[in-house]
Amino acid sequence: MSDEDDLEDFEPDQDDLEREDDEKETEEWEDYRKEGDESEDWISTPLTEDMMKEGLSLLCKTGNGLAHAYVKLEIKDRDLTDILLLRSYIHLRYVDVSENHLTDLSPLNYLTHLLWLKADGNQLRSARLNELPYLQIASFAYNQITDTEGISHPRLASLDLKGNRIHMVTGLNPQKLISLHTLELRGNQLNSTLGINLPKLKNLFLAQNMLKKVEGLENLSNLTTLHLRDNQIETLSGFSKEMKSLQYLNLRGNMVANLGELAKLRDLPRLRALVLLDNPCTDENDYRQEALVQIAHLERLDKDFYEEEERAEAEEIRQRMKEEQEQETEAEPESELDQSST
Numbered sequence: 001m002s003d004e005d006d007l008e009d010f011e012p013d014q015d016d017l018e019r020e021d022d023e024k025e026t027e028e029w030e031d032y033r034k035e036g037d038e039s040e041d042w043i044s045t046p047l048t049e050d051m052m053k054e055g056l057s058l059l060c061k062t063g064n065g066l067a068h069a070y071v072k073l074e075i076k077d078r079d080l081t082d083i084l085l086l087r088s089y090i091h092l093r094y095v096d097v098s099e100n101h102l103t104d105l106s107p108l109n110y111l112t113h114l115l116w117l118k119a120d121g122n123q124l125r126s127a128r129l130n131e132l133p134y135l136q137i138a139s140f141a142y143n144q145i146t147d148t149e150g151i152s153h154p155r156l157a158s159l160d161l162k163g164n165r166i167h168m169v170t171g172l173n174p175q176k177l178i179s180l181h182t183l184e185l186r187g188n189q190l191n192s193t194l195g196i197n198l199p200k201l202k203n204l205f206l207a208q209n210m211l212k213k214v215e216g217l218e219n220l221s222n223l224t225t226l227h228l229r230d231n232q233i234e235t236l237s238g239f240s241k242e243m244k245s246l247q248y249l250n251l252r253g254n255m256v257a258n259l260g261e262l263a264k265l266r267d268l269p270r271l272r273a274l275v276l277l278d279n280p281c282t283d284e285n286d287y288r289q290e291a292l293v294q295i296a297h298l299e300r301l302d303k304d305f306y307e308e309e310e311r312a313e314a315e316e317i318r319q320r321m322k323e324e325q326e327q328e329t330e331a332e333p334e335s336e337l338d339q340s341s342t
Contacts (some may be wrong), residue, residue, distance in 0.1 A: 042101040046082035051075055052089070062091050063113060071113075076100070083107050093134075097122070105129060119143070120160075127151055127161065131176075140164070141184070148195075152176035162186040162205070169195030185209070186227070193217055193238075206231070207250070214238035221245060229253050229275070241267040250275040257281055262294040272299040293317050 058072035069091035075083075080100035086092070086107040094116045095108070102122040108114065109130040117138045124143035128150025135153040139160035149171035151159065157179050166188040172180075174197055182203040183196070190209035194216040201220055207229035214233070217223070218240040225248045233254040239246075246268050257280040265271060274291065276282055284290065291301050292314040299305060 042079065042081050044081050045079045045101070047075065047078075047080055047085045049085070051078060051080075052085065058094070060093075086111065108132075129153075136179075148172055155179050158182040158184075160184040161188070164188050166190060168192060172196065172198060174198050174200070181222075196220070202245075218242045224248065224270075226250070236261040236264040239265055239268055241269065244269055246271055248273045251279065252276065253278040255280065259284055259287065259290045259294075262291055266295050268295075269297070271295060271297065274298060274301055277302050289314060289317070293321075 052073070052075075055073045055075040056070040057074070058070060059068050060071045061067070062069050071091055071093040073086075073089070073092055073094070074096045076096055077099040080097065080102060083097060083102060083105070084107050086095075087110045090110055091113055092111050093113050095111070095114060096118040097105075098118050099121040102119065103124060105119060105124065105127075106129075108117065109132075112133060114132050114135050115137070117135060120139055120141040120143070122143050124140060124145055126147065126149070127138070127140045127143075127145055132153050134155055136155050137158045138151075138153070138156060139158075141160050142163040145161060145164040146166060148161065148166060148169050151171065152173060154176060156177060159180060159182070162184045163186070166185065167190065169185070169190070169192075172195065177198060178200060180198055181200060182205075183198070183201060184205045186205045187208040190206065190211060193206065193211060193214050196204065196217060197219055199219050200222055202222055203225045204217075204220070204223060205227045207227045209231055211228065211231040211233055213235050214228070215238045217226075217238065220243055222245050223243055224245050226246060227250045229250050230253040233251065234256060236251075236256065247270050249265070249268075249271060252275045256276065259281050261281070265274070274295070276287075276291070281287060288301055288304075289310065292298055292306055292310060296314070296318065
């Protein structure tokens with residue numbers, strides 16, 4: 001089952017649906033990266049004028065409106081090792097340099113009108129660029145990037161860093177990344193969620209890392225979608241009532257064993273969909289009922305929506321538990337009184 005299925009009815013944006021695909025894609029790219037690591041140095045293949053002529057398209061007016069220039073460039077899968085020539089093409093707005101052998105994107109610093117960048121499947125060790133004032137979408141998936149430093153584009157809305165080698169998130173400044181709403185970090189080597197202090201963030205994808213818990217996400221008050229599939233999470237501590245917009249939480253394929261952990265999610269006021277498949281706690285007979293008892297406002301668990309009968313039964317259980325607790329509370333003073341009289 002893919003996470004596109006898990007997201008059905010809760011992710012209206014098709015772009016977001018495509019972010020949580022199955023493990024096969026990651027495995028294929030892991031094989032690709034290993035082949036790249038084991039290969040010899042690539043033959044130097046710089047970008048040429050002939051390649052530019054083939055890859056350029058979309059003739060538009062330049063920024064001052066006094067001339068025309070091609071603003072879109074696609075030079076995928078050309079074995080390129082050098083894009084120095086791009087320094088002269090300052091009017092480019094859409095650039096795809098995916099599936100080459102690039103280790104350096106610094107020529108892109110000259111493209112101050114750039115709106116959209118895709119540099120997947122290269123040999124990049126960093127996504128660092130000068131601040132590009134209009135860049136809105138940037139993808140550096142399946143490279144060899146080890147950190148998140150040097151990303152400070154004020155209009156950047158979507159950043160894709162999946163399939164890299166990032167251990168820790170650092171350098172993502174919320175005062176610089178004021179427009180970032182979607183961050184994709186699936187398939188890295190993260191062992192902590194610290195450093196993701198981006199209050200405008202709406203969609204966060206952290207599947208297939210090495211996380212054991214959630215921490216430092218308290219300020220993500222606009223976060224609506226959080227993917228933590230295929231990590232090593234045992235405890236659900238770290239979720240805060242300040243995460244008041246969170247609607248969809250995917251914890252599939254983790255190590256949550258105790259159903260009591262679900263009580264830590266009841267303070268998420270807008271949580272509607274929870275995915276817990278492939279956790280040890282799902283083997284419990286009353287797993288589905290217990291989840292609704294703990295989180296009364298939950299609408300869907302895994303693939304199935306709750307029926308009215310299930311809601312009524314869960315409400316009865318909650319009421320019974322409340323009455324038992326009240327009785328215990330009333331009995332405690334009497335017990336203390338009896339002890340004092342003796």
